[in-house]
Each structure stands twice: as C-alpha cells, then as structure tokens.
Amino acid sequence: MNDEFFIQLAFSAAAVGALIALAAWAKIAKPVAPLDEYKARAMLAEEFPGRTVEAVWIASDGCGALAKSGALALVICRVGDGFAARQIPWGQAVSATFKNGRLSVNLGDIAAPTAVISLPSWPPQDLAA
Amino acid sequence: MIKPEFDPVALATPFFILTIILEIVLARFRKADARYEAKDTAVSLAMGLGSSVAGVITAGVVFAATIWVYEHRLFTIPMTAIWAWVLIFLLEDLTYYWFHRLSHERRFWWVAHVNHHSSQHYNLSTALRQTWTGGVAGTWALWLPLAFFGFPPAMIAIQKGISLVYQYWIHTEAIRRMPRWFEAIFNTPSHHRVHHARNPVYLDRNYAGILIVWDRLFGTFQAELDAEPCRYGLVKNLGTFNILRVAFHEWIATFQDVVRHPRYALGYIFGPPGWSHDGSRETSAMIKARALSPAGAAGSDRSPAGPRESHA
Numbered sequence: 001m002n003d004e005f006f007i008q009l010a011f012s013a014a015a016v017g018a019l020i021a022l023a024a025w026a027k028i029a030k031p032v033a034p035l036d037e038y039k040a041r042a043m044l045a046e047e048f049p050g051r052t053v054e055a056v057w058i059a060s061d062g063c064g065a066l067a068k069s070g071a072l073a074l075v076i077c078r079v080g081d082g083f084a085a086r087q088i089p090w091g092q093a094v095s096a097t098f099k100n101g102r103l104s105v106n107l108g109d110i111a112a113p114t115a116v117i118s119l120p121s122w123p124p125q126d127l128a129a
Numbered sequence: 130m131i132k133p134e135f136d137p138v139a140l141a142t143p144f145f146i147l148t149i150i151l152e153i154v155l156a157r158f159r160k161a162d163a164r165y166e167a168k169d170t171a172v173s174l175a176m177g178l179g180s181s182v183a184g185v186i187t188a189g190v191v192f193a194a195t196i197w198v199y200e201h202r203l204f205t206i207p208m209t210a211i212w213a214w215v216l217i218f219l220l221e222d223l224t225y226y227w228f229h230r231l232s233h234e235r236r237f238w239w240v241a242h243v244n245h246h247s248s249q250h251y252n253l254s255t256a257l258r259q260t261w262t263g264g265v266a267g268t269w270a271l272w273l274p275l276a277f278f279g280f281p282p283a284m285i286a287i288q289k290g291i292s293l294v295y296q297y298w299i300h301t302e303a304i305r306r307m308p309r310w311f312e313a314i315f316n317t318p319s320h321h322r323v324h325h326a327r328n329p330v331y332l333d334r335n336y337a338g339i340l341i342v343w344d345r346l347f348g349t350f351q352a353e354l355d356a357e358p359c360r361y362g363l364v365k366n367l368g369t370f371n372i373l374r375v376a377f378h379e380w381i382a383t384f385q386d387v388v389r390h391p392r393y394a395l396g397y398i399f400g401p402p403g404w405s406h407d408g409s410r411e412t413s414a415m416i417k418a419r420a421l422s423p424a425g426a427a428g429s430d431r432s433p434a435g436p437r438e439s440h441a
Contacts, residue, residue: 016174028163030250050419081166081169082250107368110378113368
C-alpha cells in the first residue's frame with residue numbers, strides 16, 4: 001500500500017460521502033405506506049407461505065407487525081424503506097421486553113438482531129401462554 | 130506480461146461515480162426509474178470501498194499464486210494476438226459463470242457473495258456492494274487454470290476487470306429491455322434483475338457475467354416476467370444497516386451452525402445455502418419446488434424464513 005493508494009482511497013471515500021448526501025437529498029426511497037392489518041397479513045402470507053395466522057398485532061406507527069402462528073411468532077419489522085421478516089418461538093415473543101410502548105423482540109439472528117414494534121400493551125392476556 | 134498496464138476498474142471509477150449521480154438526479158426529476166434509500170446506499174458504497182481495501186490485502190497471495198501457476202504453463206499465449214483476446218474473453222466469461230454459480234449454490238462461497246445480494250434495492254450503487262471476504266473464500270483460484278493454460282497474468286487481470294466493468298451498468302431499473310438480439314446474447318439489466326430477485330421463480334438463475342448464452346446453455350436462464358415484478362434482496366432480508374453485520378453475518382451464521390452441529394459440519398459448510406441436517410430450513414431448490422408445485426405454499430411445515438438461509 002503506497003501513497004498513491006491512500007490518496008485514491010481518500011478521494012473514493014469523499015466521493016462515497018457525496019453520493020450518500022445526494023441520495024439523501026433526492027428523497028427517492030421506495031414509498032412505504034404504514035402497515036395496516038390487510039397489508040400485514042398479505043406480507044405475512046408472502047414471507048411465511050403456508051403459515052396460518054391466528055392473531056396479528058400491528059405496530060401503532062405501522063412500522064412492523066407480530067403474528068401468532070401455532071407455536072411460532074412471525075415478526076415483520078421495517079428496515080429503511082423495506083422490511084425484514086423472521087420467525088421465533090411464541091414464548092420468546094411473549095417474554096420480549098416491553099417498555100414505554102415499545103416491544104423489543106430478540107430475533108436471535110446475527111443478520112437481524114432485534115425488532116422494535118410500537119404496541120399499546122404486551123403481552124396479550126389471552127394468548128400469553 | 131505479468132502486471133497489467135492498465136486497470137479497467139480503476140479507469141472506470143469516475144464513470145461509476147458520474148453514472149450514479151446521473152441515475153439519482155434523473156430519478157429525482159422523474160426522468161428515470163430508480164430508487165435510492167440513503168442508508169442502503171451508504172452500506173452499498175461502504176462495502177465497495179472496503180472491498181477495494183480488502184482486495185489490496187489479499188492481492189499479494191493471488192498474484193503470487195497466479196505467477197507460480199503461469200511459470201508451469203502448458204502454452205505461451207501472446208498478449209498481442211487478437212485470437213488470444215477472443216479466446217480469453219470466452220474462457221474468462223465461462224469461468225465467471227461457474228464461479229458465480231458456485232458462489233450461489235455452495236454455502237462456503239455464498240458466505241462471501243451474499244453481501245452483493247443483501248440490498249432490497251437494485252440500482253447502480255448495488256453494483257458496488259461487493260464482498261470483503263472474496264480473497265478468503267478463495268474463489269480466485271478458479272481463474273488459475275487460465276494461467277496454467279498459458280494466458281499471461283496481466284491479460285487475465287485485464288479481462289477480469291473488463292467483465293467487472295461490464296457488469297456495473299446492468300444494475301439498474303432505469304433500462305427496461307435492450308434490443309432482442311442483444312438480450313439473446315448478452316447479460317442485460319433485465320436478465321440481471323432476475324438474478325437479484327427473491328421471488329421463488331427467479332432464485333438461482335442468470336449467473337452470467339457478460340454472455341447470457343452460458344445460462345441458456347447450462348439450463349439456468351430465466352427471462353424477466355412482466356407478471357412477476359422483481360422483489361430484490363435475500364430470502365431472509367437483513368434487519369440492520371450495521372456494516373459489520375452486513376459484511377460478516379453469513380460467516381458468523383455458518384460458524385454458529387458448525388459449532389452447534391459439528392457432526393454435520395460439512396453439510397453446513399459445503400451444502401447449498403439453506404441446507405440443514407434436520408430439514409428444518411429450505412434451500413432455493415426447495416423454495417422453488419414448493420412455490421411452483423400445484424399445491425403451492427399450502428401445508429409446508431418448514432421454515433421459509435428459517436434460521437439461516439438467505440439465498441437470493
């Protein structure tokens with residue numbers, strides 16, 4: 001690695017910074033409408049084909065959803081202008097930390113460590129077991 | 130003959146920057162179809178920058194190995210002959226096809242290649258979202274037979290660079306279709322959109338570098354369908370923009386699988402992405418079979434978004 005390499009790297013880093021700023025200025029992310037029950041169920045069907053959804057909780061800000069499917073919890077959370085989906089044991093979802101109206105669900109995945117879902121209350125009394 | 134007189138990728142870097150600016154500005158004024166999200170763009174470009182640094186670190190080993198193999202070559206192919214450039218164009222592109230197919234169909238190489246597919250966007254910045262660990266995964270060894278055959282290392286490096294530069298411009302939604310004759314022979318934005326899509330019908334298709342004819346020849350071609358718009362990213366999309374998680378998540382996931390199930394280590398390392406010893410996860414082939422079966426998705430007990438698989 002010589003001086004030429006580091007100069008080139010510095011210019012490249014500056015260009016990267018400028019391009020990120022340009023992308024932020026342009027505001028051309030995908031339009032993402034907040035999730036409602038219909039959209040959440042459609043997304044759950046797409047992400048977890050074959051799974052029967054017994055109940056679904058939609059985040060109050062529309063940025064996520066959590067559904068019960070047998071012994072599993074199906075979780076959808078907003079990432080940028082897209083979504084990530086994971087399934088975890090239902091018991092893990094029930095025991096997730098709920099504080100100040102925010103449910104922090106440990107997804108147990110290095111690529112998607114936590115989902116934060118805004119809910120009025122948690123866990124649901126009738127399905128907690 | 131040993132070191133290339135020019136580097137196509139370095140020469141093309143200003144072109145990369147200018148065309149990304151152009152794509153963003155045209156999209157901003159609704160003159161082109163492109164979507165950029167700032168954090169996603171930041172990750173893609175940071176991966177590209179990091180990849181160039183990682184490439185320098187491993188370049189010595191790759192260079193030394195190539196030189197050693199070239200010193201034991203079968204023939205001496207002149208760099209000045211046109212036929213030699215035609216031949217290396219075809220052979221390098223064929224090598225790229227198999228490198229790319231291997232990188233999707235075997236987890237040990239997927240762990241390095243997954244980074245290129247982890248964006249939910251498909252734009253010119255996605256082209257620069259490159260792995261940091263390609264040198265470690267050792268896929269560069271697939272190009273050594275070219276040196277053994279007798280192509281000078283500089284010629285191989287230049288042709289690899291030309292292929293990389295060619296593949297840059299096809300990462301866009303701004304170009305819908307090229308002329309029919311072009312789509313028949315060359316890899317295009319349409320063909321490569323299919324490759325980056327996570328729709329079951331599109332999984333593990335269109336591995337081509339420059340010539341799409343390899344996919345047609347080896348049965349991995351899939352045309353972009355108007356009725357099936359591409360959804361980009363991984364079967365299990367990333368839930369974070371943390372650059373270290375983006376760069377290393379599949380390496381860590383593989384390591385965790387091996388530690389948890391040492392008896393099945395070879396399967397977890399060299400099996401297809403999504404393979405599991407108990408069948409609790411799905412590979413691309415399983416996802417495709419389920420989605421395309423008459424029963425469709427019904428009745429599956431497996432995890433379509435199982436613990437680890439993240440194949441696109």
